[in-house]
Amino acid sequence: MLRMLIRRLFLGAVTVAIVSLIIFSGVELLPGDACTAFLEREAKGKLLENCREAQGLNRPAIERYVEWAASAVQGDLGVSANGQKSISELVGDRLKNSLLLAACSLALGVPLSIFLGVVTGLWRDRPIDLTLSTLAIFAMTIPEFVSATVLILLFSIWLGWLPGIVLTPAHAPLSEFFPEILLPVLVLTMVMTAHILRMVRSSVIEVMAGDYVQMATLKGVPHWRIVFRHALPNALLPAINVVALTIAWLLGGVVVIEVVFNYPGLGRMMIDSISDRDLPVVQAIALIVATVYVGVNLSADLLTMIANPRLRTMHMRRK
């Protein structure tokens, strides 16, 4: 178990290291650098040389990579190209806001989707399952900006119940984001509920068809007891991984939603810094998001392993 844990941690660290290499060399290969972006494209000659000198951009790439990676490990993400501000500070507020958005959506979406997934799985092919499963396909396939637009039209323009746009500035205290945050949370919840529901449903169906459930039924165990004691603990295990992917998605992939609702999170900062060609900030955000992705997935795998004795001992049996 301990060896397994160390191995997984090591592999996760290797993945993050590869990501950092990809990010660094990707930015390196692109035409232009922080100085050409800062001084505009047509900057040439002495001015450009001086800027590169000041930023240390004329040193070999490997040297700069090592320095960048080493300070990133210590939490120092460098300075942005245009504002000369510390990136850690800039990103901090945005990360906090993205976490708030993610936390609200998860708090609403995870219990709802697991409940609905179990319901659709247990009542497979009945009207309730058909209705919810069809709705889930709609919710997960329609582009986020489309469902967001429709919900704004419905809830804030026609019904006037909720504000359709976030006007709170990035550094405001978290409580000020209510009720503006509700509509983006609703859209995110819709999408994630659809994904988790489908996963839980198929897993419940698979488990309920298992031999031990049949055995329990034949032995005369009451149905509710089979569902809650025998089936659900096994059926919900795969949900851990989908929830992990959802968390990673919420913290890195909700760019479109943040743009639609003008929400000051990490995603919008990503778009803005790419448009401004603020490459140090792009690098920093990419590294943060990738690390979160790897970390969350790793935790999910370990959690699944702890919760499932069969997986825990599998590698021992093989030897």
Place this chain on the structure above:
Amino acid sequence: MSIVSFLDKNKHFNRIILVLRDVMSRPSGAIGLTLVAAHLVLALISPLIVPYDYKAMNSALMLSGPDSAHWLGTDHVGRDVFTRVLLGGREALLVTGVATPIAVIWGGLVGIFFGLVGGRIDEVMMRVVDAFLSLPWILKMLVLIVTFGTGIEVLIPTLAFFYGIPVIRIARAATHDVVARDFVSAARARGHGRMSIIRRELLPNVLDTLMVEGAMRWSWMLLAFSSLSFLGFGVSPPTPDWGLMIADARGFMSFAPWGVLGPVIALSSLIIGINLTADALAKALGIDRAQKAPI
């Protein structure tokens, strides 16, 4: 299963017909395929049937409501919305229609190869794939698009490259299931080379998974493409595109909602159509789609 026994006698063509029939016999497949086919036909013939010029502006008719002359009203510069909705999927279907097969083919072949080879190289490759997957798609795409421009010649290779990477993983996993089976060992014992095993033993068995994967990739690619247009990084105006139209019309949504509804319905129906088809295809081929992680 009847499909399998049929396959032994009559090769590919009959199987395609059988699978198609199976897909069409399911409600999701019938609706989905009809939607997709309708969109494809419309994309082909729409330039011949549109009532107006898509870029003809009319300052007298800005944001006017639906009537008999303009079925879906006009947009903020007086262009006919119905015309633009009819034409709005052409670019998206062209780009994703070319990029999807490329992505599935290169990702599939690489995945099968590493699934067969295994060992150290495979381990390292999977870390690289993981690393690519851990970066948000929009960041990867935008960095390239902002640098190299938003034309088709940039979008197609970019989409094909990045959407092929998750296919590597799927193809590799599917290959792993097959490699352990006896007929692959038999082929090895007969002295077949790697390429021959890939072509004759692995590819036919992984093809089903790749087809379903292709259908799903297609819908995700469309999503990505229209999201990029929506954000202003895709198709450049005045080319009609649904994502771009929704972005433009959103500002006037409170008093001219018809500008949004047309492209919303068009885009949603295409993506839902593809997904329903993918669902039915997965069921027809016996692959549980929901068990796959949504990457």
